[in-house]
Amino acid sequence: MDQDLQLSLANNAKEWLALSLSISSAEKEAFGKVHDGFFTTYGANFMAHVYRLTIERAMQSMPETERTKLIMVLRETMEQAIDEHYSTRSS
Numbered sequence: 001m002d003q004d005l006q007l008s009l010a011n012n013a014k015e016w017l018a019l020s021l022s023i024s025s026a027e028k029e030a031f032g033k034v035h036d037g038f039f040t041t042y043g044a045n046f047m048a049h050v051y052r053l054t055i056e057r058a059m060q061s062m063p064e065t066e067r068t069k070l071i072m073v074l075r076e077t078m079e080q081a082i083d084e085h086y087s088t089r090s091s
Contacts, residue, residue, distance in 0.1 A: 009063050 023031075039047050055074070059067050 006063060009061070013062070013066065 035047075038050070055070070059070065062070065
Protein backbone atom coordinates (compact mmCIF):
# COMPACT_ATOMS: atom_id res chain seq x y z
CA MET A 1 0.00 0.00 0.00
CA ASP A 2 1.52 3.34 -0.99
CA GLN A 3 1.88 6.25 1.41
CA ASP A 4 -0.83 8.39 -0.24
CA LEU A 5 -3.37 5.59 0.17
CA GLN A 6 -2.34 5.04 3.79
CA LEU A 7 -2.72 8.76 4.52
CA SER A 8 -6.09 8.83 2.79
CA LEU A 9 -7.30 5.84 4.82
CA ALA A 10 -6.02 7.38 8.04
CA ASN A 11 -7.81 10.66 7.29
CA ASN A 12 -10.98 8.75 6.42
CA ALA A 13 -10.78 6.87 9.73
CA LYS A 14 -10.34 10.16 11.62
CA GLU A 15 -13.39 11.63 9.87
CA TRP A 16 -15.50 8.56 10.75
CA LEU A 17 -14.34 8.75 14.35
CA ALA A 18 -15.24 12.43 14.54
CA LEU A 19 -18.65 11.66 13.02
CA SER A 20 -19.30 8.80 15.41
CA LEU A 21 -18.40 11.01 18.37
CA SER A 22 -20.70 13.75 17.13
CA ILE A 23 -23.80 11.56 16.88
CA SER A 24 -26.44 13.12 19.05
CA SER A 25 -28.32 11.29 21.74
CA ALA A 26 -31.47 11.60 19.58
CA GLU A 27 -29.65 9.86 16.71
CA LYS A 28 -28.40 7.15 19.08
CA GLU A 29 -31.94 6.67 20.36
CA ALA A 30 -33.32 6.49 16.81
CA PHE A 31 -30.66 3.93 15.85
CA GLY A 32 -31.48 1.94 18.99
CA LYS A 33 -35.16 1.80 18.05
CA VAL A 34 -34.38 0.66 14.49
CA HIS A 35 -31.90 -1.92 15.79
CA ASP A 36 -34.28 -3.24 18.43
CA GLY A 37 -37.10 -3.39 15.89
CA PHE A 38 -35.02 -5.54 13.54
CA PHE A 39 -33.88 -7.69 16.45
CA THR A 40 -37.47 -8.24 17.61
CA THR A 41 -38.79 -8.85 14.10
CA TYR A 42 -36.03 -11.04 12.69
CA GLY A 43 -34.27 -12.52 15.73
CA ALA A 44 -30.78 -13.06 16.99
CA ASN A 45 -29.54 -15.21 14.08
CA PHE A 46 -30.49 -12.51 11.58
CA MET A 47 -28.80 -9.80 13.63
CA ALA A 48 -25.66 -11.92 14.09
CA HIS A 49 -25.50 -12.21 10.30
CA VAL A 50 -25.91 -8.43 9.95
CA TYR A 51 -23.17 -7.78 12.53
CA ARG A 52 -20.80 -10.16 10.77
CA LEU A 53 -21.37 -8.57 7.37
CA THR A 54 -20.93 -5.11 8.87
CA ILE A 55 -17.61 -6.03 10.48
CA GLU A 56 -16.37 -7.73 7.30
CA ARG A 57 -17.25 -4.69 5.17
CA ALA A 58 -15.70 -2.27 7.65
CA MET A 59 -12.51 -4.32 7.76
CA GLN A 60 -12.14 -4.10 3.98
CA SER A 61 -11.46 -0.38 4.23
CA MET A 62 -9.28 -0.48 7.36
CA PRO A 63 -5.52 -0.38 7.45
CA GLU A 64 -4.00 -3.68 8.54
CA THR A 65 -3.08 -2.41 12.01
CA GLU A 66 -6.69 -1.37 12.64
CA ARG A 67 -8.00 -4.72 11.36
CA THR A 68 -5.61 -6.49 13.73
CA LYS A 69 -6.81 -4.35 16.65
CA LEU A 70 -10.45 -5.04 15.80
CA ILE A 71 -9.88 -8.78 15.57
CA MET A 72 -8.05 -8.76 18.94
CA VAL A 73 -10.89 -6.83 20.59
CA LEU A 74 -13.47 -9.16 19.04
CA ARG A 75 -11.57 -12.22 20.28
CA GLU A 76 -11.17 -10.76 23.79
CA THR A 77 -14.85 -9.81 23.92
CA MET A 78 -15.93 -13.28 22.80
CA GLU A 79 -13.67 -14.95 25.35
CA GLN A 80 -15.08 -12.73 28.10
CA ALA A 81 -18.67 -13.42 26.99
CA ILE A 82 -17.99 -17.17 26.93
CA ASP A 83 -16.45 -17.03 30.41
CA GLU A 84 -19.41 -15.03 31.73
CA HIS A 85 -21.88 -17.38 30.04
CA TYR A 86 -20.39 -20.45 31.66
CA SER A 87 -19.81 -18.81 35.04
CA THR A 88 -23.50 -17.88 35.30
CA ARG A 89 -24.64 -21.34 34.19
CA SER A 90 -22.63 -23.13 36.86
CA SER A 91 -23.86 -20.91 39.68
